[in-house]
Amino acid sequence: QIQDLPGGPAVRQLNLHDAATRIAGEQAWLHWFMLITCVVIFVLVFAVMFYSIWKHRRSRGAKPANFHESVTVEVIWTAIPFLIVIVMALPATKVLVAAKDTSNADLTIKATGYQWKWGYDYLNGEGAGIAFLSALDASHRQMSDEGARGVMPNDYLLKVDNPLVVPVGKKVRIITTANDVIHAWGVPAFGVKQDAIPGFVRDTWFRAEKVGDFYGQCYELCGKEHAYMPIHVKVVSPADYSAWVVAEQKKMAARLDDPAKVWELTDIAARGEKVYAANCAACHQANGKGAGPIKALDGSPLLLNAEKSAAIDILLNGKGAMPAWKQLSDTDIAAVISYTKNAWGNKTGQVVQPADVQAFRAK
Amino acid sequence: MSAVLDNHAHGADHAHDHHHDHPTGWRRWVYATNHKDIGTLYLLFAFFMLMFGGVLALGIRAELFQPGLQLVNPELFNQLTTMHGLIMVFGAIMPAFVGFANWMIPLQIGASDMAFARMNNFSFWLMVPAGAMLAGSFFMPGGAPAAGWTLYAPLTLQMGPSMDAGIFAMHILGASSIMGSINIIVTILNMRAPGMTLMKMPMFCWTWLITAYLLIAVMPVLAGAITMTLTDRHFGTTFFNPAGGGDPVMYQHIFWFFGHPEVYIMILPAFGIISQVVPAFARKRLFGYASMVYATSSIAILSFIVWAHHMFTTGMPVTGQLFFMYATMLIAVPTAVKIFNWIATMWQGSMTFETPMLFAVGFIFVFTMGGFTGLILAMAPIDLLLQDTYYVVAHFHYVLVAGSLYALFAGFYYWAPKWTGVMYNETRGKIHFWWSLISFNLTFFPMHFLGLAGMPRRYADYPMQFWDFNAVASVGAFAFGLAQVYFFFFVVLPVMRGKGAVAPQRPWNDADGKGAEGLEWEVPSPAPFHTFEVPPRLDATATRVLDARVQPSNPDAVH
Amino acid sequence: MSTSAHGTTPYYYVPQPSRHPAMMALGLFFVILGAGQWINGVEWGQWSLYFGLAWVAVVLFQWFRDAVRESEGGLYSRKIDLSYRWSMSWFIFSEVMFFGAFFTALWWMRAHSVPALGGIDNAVLWPDFKGLWPTAAPGVTASPGNIIEPFQTMTPFWLPTINTALLLSSGVTLTIAHHALRENHRGKTIAFMWATVILGLVFLFVQGYEYYHAYVDLNLKLTSGAYGSTFFLLTGFHGFHVLVGMLMLLFITLRLMKGHFTADRHFGFEGAAWYWHFVDVVWLGLYVLVYWL
Numbered sequence A: 001q002i003q004d005l006p007g008g009p010a011v012r013q014l015n016l017h018d019a020a021t022r023i024a025g026e027q028a029w030l031h032w033f034m035l036i037t038c039v040v041i042f043v044l045v046f047a048v049m050f051y052s053i054w055k056h057r058r059s060r061g062a063k064p065a066n067f068h069e070s071v072t073v074e075v076i077w078t079a080i081p082f083l084i085v086i087v088m089a090l091p092a093t094k095v096l097v098a099a100k101d102t103s104n105a106d107l108t109i110k111a112t113g114y115q116w117k118w119g120y121d122y123l124n125g126e127g128a129g130i131a132f133l134s135a136l137d138a139s140h141r142q143m144s145d146e147g148a149r150g151v152m153p154n155d156y157l158l159k160v161d162n163p164l165v166v167p168v169g170k171k172v173r174i175i176t177t178a179n180d181v182i183h184a185w186g187v188p189a190f191g192v193k194q195d196a197i198p199g200f201v202r203d204t205w206f207r208a209e210k211v212g213d214f215y216g217q218c219y220e221l222c223g224k225e226h227a228y229m230p231i232h233v234k235v236v237s238p239a240d241y242s243a244w245v246v247a248e249q250k251k252m253a254a255r256l257d258d259p260a261k262v263w264e265l266t267d268i269a270a271r272g273e274k275v276y277a278a279n280c281a282a283c284h285q286a287n288g289k290g291a292g293p294i295k296a297l298d299g300s301p302l303l304l305n306a307e308k309s310a311a312i313d314i315l316l317n318g319k320g321a322m323p324a325w326k327q328l329s330d331t332d333i334a335a336v337i338s339y340t341k342n343a344w345g346n347k348t349g350q351v352v353q354p355a356d357v358q359a360f361r362a363k
Numbered sequence B: 001m002s003a004v005l006d007n008h009a010h011g012a013d014h015a016h017d018h019h020h021d022h023p024t025g026w027r028r029w030v031y032a033t034n035h036k037d038i039g040t041l042y043l044l045f046a047f048f049m050l051m052f053g054g055v056l057a058l059g060i061r062a063e064l065f066q067p068g069l070q071l072v073n074p075e076l077f078n079q080l081t082t083m084h085g086l087i088m089v090f091g092a093i094m095p096a097f098v099g100f101a102n103w104m105i106p107l108q109i110g111a112s113d114m115a116f117a118r119m120n121n122f123s124f125w126l127m128v129p130a131g132a133m134l135a136g137s138f139f140m141p142g143g144a145p146a147a148g149w150t151l152y153a154p155l156t157l158q159m160g161p162s163m164d165a166g167i168f169a170m171h172i173l174g175a176s177s178i179m180g181s182i183n184i185i186v187t188i189l190n191m192r193a194p195g196m197t198l199m200k201m202p203m204f205c206w207t208w209l210i211t212a213y214l215l216i217a218v219m220p221v222l223a224g225a226i227t228m229t230l231t232d233r234h235f236g237t238t239f240f241n242p243a244g245g246g247d248p249v250m251y252q253h254i255f256w257f258f259g260h261p262e263v264y265i266m267i268l269p270a271f272g273i274i275s276q277v278v279p280a281f282a283r284k285r286l287f288g289y290a291s292m293v294y295a296t297s298s299i300a301i302l303s304f305i306v307w308a309h310h311m312f313t314t315g316m317p318v319t320g321q322l323f324f325m326y327a328t329m330l331i332a333v334p335t336a337v338k339i340f341n342w343i344a345t346m347w348q349g350s351m352t353f354e355t356p357m358l359f360a361v362g363f364i365f366v367f368t369m370g371g372f373t374g375l376i377l378a379m380a381p382i383d384l385l386l387q388d389t390y391y392v393v394a395h396f397h398y399v400l401v402a403g404s405l406y407a408l409f410a411g412f413y414y415w416a417p418k419w420t421g422v423m424y425n426e427t428r429g430k431i432h433f434w435w436s437l438i439s440f441n442l443t444f445f446p447m448h449f450l451g452l453a454g455m456p457r458r459y460a461d462y463p464m465q466f467w468d469f470n471a472v473a474s475v476g477a478f479a480f481g482l483a484q485v486y487f488f489f490f491v492v493l494p495v496m497r498g499k500g501a502v503a504p505q506r507p508w509n510d511a512d513g514k515g516a517e518g519l520e521w522e523v524p525s526p527a528p529f530h531t532f533e534v535p536p537r538l539d540a541t542a543t544r545v546l547d548a549r550v551q552p553s554n555p556d557a558v559h
Numbered sequence C: 001m002s003t004s005a006h007g008t009t010p011y012y013y014v015p016q017p018s019r020h021p022a023m024m025a026l027g028l029f030f031v032i033l034g035a036g037q038w039i040n041g042v043e044w045g046q047w048s049l050y051f052g053l054a055w056v057a058v059v060l061f062q063w064f065r066d067a068v069r070e071s072e073g074g075l076y077s078r079k080i081d082l083s084y085r086w087s088m089s090w091f092i093f094s095e096v097m098f099f100g101a102f103f104t105a106l107w108w109m110r111a112h113s114v115p116a117l118g119g120i121d122n123a124v125l126w127p128d129f130k131g132l133w134p135t136a137a138p139g140v141t142a143s144p145g146n147i148i149e150p151f152q153t154m155t156p157f158w159l160p161t162i163n164t165a166l167l168l169s170s171g172v173t174l175t176i177a178h179h180a181l182r183e184n185h186r187g188k189t190i191a192f193m194w195a196t197v198i199l200g201l202v203f204l205f206v207q208g209y210e211y212y213h214a215y216v217d218l219n220l221k222l223t224s225g226a227y228g229s230t231f232f233l234l235t236g237f238h239g240f241h242v243l244v245g246m247l248m249l250l251f252i253t254l255r256l257m258k259g260h261f262t263a264d265r266h267f268g269f270e271g272a273a274w275y276w277h278f279v280d281v282v283w284l285g286l287y288v289l290v291y292w293l
């Protein structure tokens, strides 16, 4: 049985999420204000209409009156809505101006939309320099394909491998941009949604008021896996945040590969298989057969070819529906090409070394 | 409709009419220059497209009935969404209103036909290859376009060949709309019978006149936007490619400059139909005719300066957001005037509730809910939460289905007796109404909750917590779809076959003459093939023909 | 029709059923089908396109022939004349809106997207891009992504200025022809009409040469980023409209030579003239906004 997901949607939720920031609280207030005003107007207006429908029916012997014009009432019922609208616009203006003020942030994080995952770069503030990708947990994608049958987790389609971690009570500025098409970075509990536009940066901000996990999704149609690029923000205490930063920086250092290293086929293919599963399998499928317009890699002449640069080129620069993968490291790109050159029926025995990729990039 | 057809097949020997031999068989329709025939063609085409778009919607709803992917893969899902939107907007709702315009405008203003009868037929026949192209794109390599009906760049640049087919089809549809609109404008401005001044014109003609202006102003802009998409796709231009100095957001500005007026293009003629139906069944003249005209014009003018309310999350400067928020909210004022005038028309009337009136009242009631959710979306800070969620989907189906589509139904029930010469079955009409009303709300009301809870639109799969309301919506959608099938087989087909009580010339009038007004009721039912070939002499209100030759006792003389 | 006794003008002539509209729609089907395929590298696409275009041309010819016959046969009343006037005006209005989309694109890129891409906000993404207009300024990358080969911009001298002169004088010759027609000087009308048509033709040749010059000497191409995109699409669509306008004028001239039109009834002439003036005005916009600024 599915339960509410704290910080995410609740079962049969009727209204906005519980606010985790002041702006979200203001938005919730505005929404109530609008809802109540509109319902009141609605009830008043339609009370009149249904009264008339009831009272002035022919079957009750109503005789039609003759009036059909009155400048006075027209003026009145133009003026009143006009005033109501002004009253509605005032608080909205206040909240909007506050929501748009991204100045004086404690922490600046760049969120880059990729097809189909988010990349986070900590630019300013504590933790600057940390960078990682955040994608939907692969098992959830699998469950979706299988029809979401059986016992399902509460965070179905919202679980990511690497959540965004931020400190509580700090003003976090999110800079959005995108690598391929437009995405949108939104977390309902924070009252935040900002399109991520390729080639341009935009920004938004939030100051989380409580510790916990908060969930959002990609809100702009970005291709076939649009439904599968969730956002998970972990809000932690400042102390926990500092600890996380230290740990993350250590991990980053460990992850750094020596681009000059010369790899053996088995090692690099093993690494490539992971890269493939994380990035490529969504389209090209785990069996490399592709689907519909997606090209099959199994038996692809491009991969069977001994000339390596064509494959490197497509990975770095994309082509048609194939996005560019230049954000991956040289080692990862070399690994995934080596893997696909040897997986399935492709038994070429060829290895692409990180140095090849590096050389190609330098061109 | 065949009732009309039969009536004229044997009426072809009008002695005085030897120039206009009535063509028969397929030539009558393919070579048509008669506004009534062309109107019928438009209506049939639109209904067919409604079915097609509806089946696509049912595909969406079936997939979303429960979490997980069951029936379609995500690529196909996006194709369904996109094509559903495109086909409903450009294939169903717009052509249906043009069909009404063709049938009713010449009749209502006492003109013999549309101003350019051949071009009129051209406008219709352009829809067919374009519609075929859109529908056929499902079978092209890579499937149909899947970038949403708004065709945002740069996602469109990733689409397969069907995108180009879609773009060319939209060019053709645009050309058709522009020619249709010019025809309507010229007909209204130039062909009114003497005495039919602009301010005596029926509201339906007014709303269409204004709509036609919207169309000629914005369809070319859409053509420009998709042309840029085309050259970006194939000829290396960089309008929407930042690497070359372009801007994806520029596409959105150009598109919505078209797109927002477009949604009023789909609602203003609906307002027109409601403004005809309500007075007829209240047996009272439309309240505040002049202010209705001004309100409609204000809505049209305002519609040009609100487009960026679809773009609150693109990150405009705060001043821009405020401007578009205020301008959008202002539209509530003229719309309010319209709603109030309709209610004032009902006030102290002598109302009956035949099906057209039911749909009209249903329209006013449910459309207003959609209007209010529009207003809530117009509040930029709230829209930051609701943009691209199911709340938006709920909003626009309330205004498009319960708005535009209901008005089309109201208009159909209201005028079908004039078109076909037979009365539809009242009981079935009422069943259609109540069935539609209930299942419509069942489908789309829960979407408000989904949107508030943050469920994004254009999603092939969703978190478990959204399940219940999605399931309800899907059940509702199938029920609503079935209601329309019922409508077609049990209401439309019988009247097309001429089955039903013979319709009197003035089906909606009481014995004392109170009820529907307007020149369309001055000609017999069914309306003869040719009407008002000589401009009729009108009385001072321009609702009655004085000329004795146009009296029902002598229907043949109407020609 | 009670008033359409032979020889008299009907109150409002409604044409007989006609196969032209459906035929033309069918032709256009082959056009869009072919264009959509060809553009994606499908061979037969071009044949469908050519076939469709030829088909459309034939139908167009037949359609206009019918309309001309009706007009010359005296079937068009004053009311119809007025209808044509309204329709031509609103058609030109919609054309203005079409060009508006492209002028807007030009303005947006110049005033907004190019400066923004070179601004500090976007320096994270495009550190080397300066955001100057025209984007070909020396010493900077011509585009944010540096995907564009260096090119030079088109200066107003001399080709565009020659073209301005050509179009403006064609406006004058057209007006002279119109006055001559009103005074019933047929010979003079026809002569000046030919002059107008030829000026239009020369304009097209000069523009063709300008494009050649752009591609070969300036390396200014459709692919030259924001500048190239807007330059070629604006001038290209304008050039296409010149072609259409010139063809209209050509057919009007041929009709004049066949003795069509009278001193006080010649809307066909006037409609084409309006269109020509519209094309002229768009050019002035281009001349200022594209070439000078």
Ligand code: HEA
Binding pocket: A041, A045, A080, A081, A082, A084, A085, B150, B263, B264, B266, B267, B309, B310, B328, B329, B331, B332, B335, B336, B337, B339, B367, B368, B369, B370, B371, B372, B373, B374, B375, B377, B378, B379, B383, B386, B387, B388, B392, B395, B396, B399, B400, B403, B404
């Ligand atoms: C027929 C079509 C139609 C109509 C009539 C409207 C009418 C309105 N729409 Fe809607 N809209 C759409 C079709 C339509 N819309 C579509 C298709 C989309 C989505 C497009 C897409 O993204 O795919 C959309 C999206 C949309 C958005 C963007 C949402 C988003 O993507 O984030 C917004 C935001 O401002 C909006 C606002 C409005 C408003 C303020 C009105 C107003 O005109 C409503 C006015 C009416 C009333 C207010 C009710 C009656 C008034 C009274 C009873 C009087 C008293 C009231 C007061 C004084 C308050 N609409």
Ligand code: HEA
Binding pocket: B050, B051, B052, B053, B054, B055, B057, B058, B060, B061, B081, B082, B084, B085, B086, B088, B089, B093, B147, B148, B149, B150, B393, B397, B400, B401, B405, B443, B457, B458, B459, B477, B480, B481, B482, B484, B485
């Ligand atoms: C213009 C009018 C219009 C109309 C009338 C409708 C009608 C319907 N719409 Fe749609 N809709 C749009 C315009 C419209 N829509 C637009 C513009 C979008 C946005 C697209 C985008 O995001 O790009 C959209 C998006 C949209 C979505 C969101 C998709 C997504 O975000 O992924 C959904 C989901 O439920 C939906 C559902 C429906 C349903 C259930 C109907 C029902 O009313 C349909 C009723 C069904 C029928 C009328 C069919 C009857 C036929 C049968 C039952 C078949 C019977 C078979 C035989 C007889 C053999 N629509």
Ligand code: CUA
Binding pocket: A113, A114, A116, A182, A183, A184, A218, A219, A220, A221, A222, A223, A225, A226, A227, A229
């Ligand atoms: Cu990324 Cu939708």
Ligand SMILES: [Cu+2]
Binding pocket: B259, B260, B263, B306, B307, B309, B310
């Ligand atoms: Cu809008």
